[in-house]
Amino acid sequence: MKGCQCFSALFIVCFAVLGCVQAVTLEVKDGNSTCIKAELSASLSVTYNTSNGTRTVMVSLPNSTLVDTAKSSCGGSGSAPWLVAAFGSGHAIGLSFSTNGSVYSVTNLTLQYNLSDFSLFPEANSSGVVSVTNASVGIWAPINTTYRCVSPTTIRALEVAVTFSDMRLEAYMPGNDLSPAESVCTADQTPTAPPTTTTAATTTTTAPPRPPPGTPERGTYSVRNINGTECLLAQMGLQLNVSYFSQSENKTVQELFNLTPNLTSSSGSCGASRATLVLTQDQNTTLSFIFTMNSTSNKYHLSGIVLLANWSDMSAPLSASNTSLDYLRSTLGRSFMCNAEQTLRVVPAFSLNTFRLQVQPFGVTTKQFAAAEECQMDQDQMLIPIIVGAALAGLVLIVLIAYLIGRKRSHAGYQTI
Template sequence: MTHFWLNEVVSVHTLFPGLFPDAKFANQVVTTYRLANHLNTSAFLSPRSYLCKKDELFPLDQYVEELPTNVTIHYIHVQPFKVRVGGKFAETEECPQDFLTTTTEPPYPVTTESPVIPVGHFVLQDDKGQTCLLANFGAMFRVEYDLTSQGMIRNAIYVLPANCSVSGFCGEEAVHVTLSFDTAFNLSASFSSDGKVFKLVSLSVGYVRSPDHFPDAMYPDTGDIEELTNLTLVTTDVGKSYLCKEAGVIKVGASVVLEVLELQIQPFDVKNGRFGEASECNNDIPTTNASYTVVPASSVLPTNPTTNMPTLPPPSGPTEPLQGNYTVHDAEGKVCLLADFGLQLRINYTRQNGKIATGVVNVPVNAEVSGTCSNTHSSLTLLFYDETFNLTISFAMSKNKAGSKTSHWTGLHLSFEEAPSIFPGTKRINDPRLISNTSLDLLTTSAGKSYKCNADVNTTITKDMAILVRLVHVQAFDVESGQFSASEECVQDSKGSVDKTAITVVGVILFIIALSIAVVGVVGKRKAQKMYVRLPSLLD
């Protein structure tokens, strides 16, 4: 019986000052990290796959006079030999660390999800109550911190909530805005203007190493503020808004990496509470100087230079979406979300000739399903096409002024790779993309009931994406015994049934009227015949 094990970890990087401030060997290429011949990992049987949900740390040596580097692997599932036809993992053998606190496997599949980045709408008002700054964007923070274990480092990852509190001030030459959340977390930005153009001049990120976001921190509940100053970013004419849909990454201070997506912002001369004409970013992300780093998000994704990105086969089957049946379980293994529908994504992309085309993606019925549930928020995540498409649909429960509760489809987040088989002639072959909207209001239904619609639901998500939802039956809250509750029909279905009833009623009424006219005509004719009496001829 054969075994496999992890034999070597190699890392190649350059000590750029923007990422490695005050490095002794600035701009030097560090080509090799290595730890002996066999790393401290267990051997596992082949042809099985290896799964470990717990973090695994590997201290690595290097060949320059710098401190050792630590590599932490978060949630690994790997099979390097004898992979089955079809690209599926073989039987899984899990690492011992995953079973330190339990002796039995969970009753339902458990997955580790990447955080969904919500896109929020933020408004700052001046002392007169007038809107002076508008901003739409989503943000994710990666903050490096020390663990209680000596020499170990980890990244805390969290997102900017869409419901942050907004504060700051507005002036003719300067605007400062702070977005605060979770008591002690915030993101601040300062803008300046000369009356003709405005620019972003500084950023700061404040955080506290709370146990929720920074588990096992060496210095728990301590705070820091990381700053980045002397910037000249998002330069735009006053009266216009700066628009950059593409995701970008910027390093703030020594420990924070900030990822921003779907950005539109206007800090000066806002009129009628609306964005001015949009000035789109040049190539999505501007070039910056060496004191800080802003790069397209795709350039910081982990890649292997010897491995090509996967090329997806053309979507097989019918051109229309098939109805899938998707189920989400809560922490106790109970069904908490039911969704039956067919989904078709229509995504705009740019061809190599510069023209805009549309790629059509039908979500397969066998997509990998995961999600979350609570009393006020639920989500459904569908992973498909060899995990190159990740679609998350968010639901929320809200209460109106009368006190009644309703559930809504409120958000959609899609990350995917622009594969040529789905996006023929694409200019961005296999590049990652993100599309997100957190201000949707779809599939509204009363609490305790399910939403059902036989009519097609067509919705525009962003300027680059529309979605078709077919034969939908959804219940995101209050699921009992794993079954749909009584359903509320969509307006489209209700209108159809009313129209049919109206046609039937009108037909019956017209028939009665016609019959009445005929009867009246016959009776009238007979009465008229009785009234006529033949008079003798005057000639007789």
């Protein structure tokens, strides 16, 4: 018993003080063939309720983490491949995958933690296993290529955040070892200047800069629930402002890219507190929106944007995400509208320009938008003509009063004595 108590104390000190972030290797097999393999370190930040408020603990994957063979699978017959890593007393991290034939991606991240494990969650005022899911992870790579991201990458799901680091991952593997070809995440891309060489003078021509794409066309997008009715509505013009390392120019360039509605398909999911809209164009650009509902205030907002891009001139696929945003705030039962151009800043290498936007991710009861709450920019634009009109009316009134006073004085000068 004492030994067990000592182990628990050491376990808590290891996680809470030192972090114990260790690299683990996980494999999902179908017979003797490996279909998913991951080498990574991960730590979870979990906020839970106690009798005195809330507490946040750090939980890291120990080197004793194992693949849950009962829940992990290589997929097939309509089921998605899954990697589920189990550790401790009922804790787990799950990754599900999908592919379009040329690219594979993590479609869902599921985090499971057991509040009954009082060694990790002391004074928790509830017990049992809690599961949360994030459907916009931002991890993807071409088929037969290893996804690599050494830099820490944090992904949030409600009150839990998981930080991956030193990650090498591949799904739909052709062999039992990770492919030598690698798709490097944006955070790891540090382009270096080409070596300087001395050559004879030559005449070079510089490609003319690309003309700006202009205002994007407004698209209409929707998400349907299981019974086939619309649960999320969106109309907007979208323009990507992206910085990436260009192969042809051998330097980092900044480019504007418009989404074309008739080339873009929409998908996603709807829930009571979370809704997602996923837009895919030409199988090389995927833009995801994550909306979150506050059940206490009945207010919702755009909390996350994820961009996956693999354009022909990119030196490596681009993955940019931020799930801690606070844009497009509105009330349950209403839509959000902003006709003015907005710039939604996501990460330094990516921002999103929106035009003539109207969205409603929750409380959709018909195929039409509910009454809209307008953005501040639209309200300001409406105030400008009102203020100008009021100023002109005031000026006309002043001129009229001055004219009447002057006329009265002029008549007074001709009175008979």
